[in-house]
Amino acid sequence: MPISQERLEKLIKDSIPDCKIAINDLKGDGDHYSATIISKTFKGKTRVEQHKMVYDALKGGMGNELHALMLKTKSE
Amino acid sequence: MEENKIIDVTEMIKNEIKSNDIVLFMKGTPVFPMCGFSAAVVQILTDIGVKFNSINVLDSNEMREGIKQFSNWPTIPQLYIKEEFVGGCDIVKEIYESGELLQLLNRKGIEVKSR
Numbered sequence: 001m002p003i004s005q006e007r008l009e010k011l012i013k014d015s016i017p018d019c020k021i022a023i024n025d026l027k028g029d030g031d032h033y034s035a036t037i038i039s040k041t042f043k044g045k046t047r048v049e050q051h052k053m054v055y056d057a058l059k060g061g062m063g064n065e066l067h068a069l070m071l072k073t074k075s076e
Numbered sequence: 077m078e079e080n081k082i083i084d085v086t087e088m089i090k091n092e093i094k095s096n097d098i099v100l101f102m103k104g105t106p107v108f109p110m111c112g113f114s115a116a117v118v119q120i121l122t123d124i125g126v127k128f129n130s131i132n133v134l135d136s137n138e139m140r141e142g143i144k145q146f147s148n149w150p151t152i153p154q155l156y157i158k159e160e161f162v163g164g165c166d167i168v169k170e171i172y173e174s175g176e177l178l179q180l181l182n183r184k185g186i187e188v189k190s191r
Contacts, residue, residue, distance in 0.1 A: 034166075047167050048149075055150050063150035068113065070166045 002030025003065045008058075015057030016041060026068070034070035043075040085142030093156045097186050098128035101143045102153040106130050113165035114153040120172045125189030126181060158184045 005023055012021055012035070019039035026032040035054075042050045050073040055062045062069060093099050098121070104110030106118045121128050133140040133152055144150055147161045155162045157180060162168060171177040181188055 047170070048161060048163055051163070051167065052148065060150075063144065068151075072166070072170065 001065050003061060004030060005033070008033060008035075008066070008069075011059065011061070012037065012054060012057045016053065026070070031067040033066070033068070034072075036072040036074070038074045038076060040075060042073050045075075047073065085136075085138045086146055088139070089143060089146050092129065092131060093159045096129040097158055097184070098126055099156045100128055100130045100153055101133055101139075101156075102130055103132070103134050105132055110134060111152070113151075116165050117153045117155055117168050120168055120177070124172075124178065124181070126186060157181070157186070 005025055009021060009023055013019060016037070016039050018041065019037050021035060021037050023033055023035045026034055037054060041053070045053070051071050054069075054071055054073065058066065058069075100106075100114075100117060100121065102109065102111070102114035102117065104114060106122075109115035109118055118130070131139065131143075133143060140152070143152070143154055147154055149161065149164065151164050153164055155164070155168050162171070162177075162180070168177065171180070178188065
């Protein structure tokens, strides 16, 4: 069950309000996206921790609703 | 998943990452990867020329779900170096391209075949 780009962006922004986000729909099937996310809240965290913050924002959708989300996270 | 199955899988995972420097939990095998992201990580490890052990999570649903619970990471592939969870496809690609993966391997004293 795919997820729309708008919903994906909203979910992430709801959990990481200060973030700047750029999403690419890789296959147009709502199942494969890449996203670059910049947020001060990533500062001092490892990449794994930063990505987990994004996965948590998707409230269990990652790996279920959403098959692939290639992430690039930065703190500034 | 029943209680004892979770425990068995967790023990299996711990054992694997203890007894091998590098372990890749993937879909399929290095020769027949069943997912592009798993294949991409196999390619990176092959390019670097390091020995690694791979686990095909498609062989058992307990392993497929168990590894996600073990690492609290929702997707496959998952790469472990010296018992440490390094990341999935996007992180491994990023640290390979930035040179951090080679530094990590050197720091951990893992032999890299020079090309």
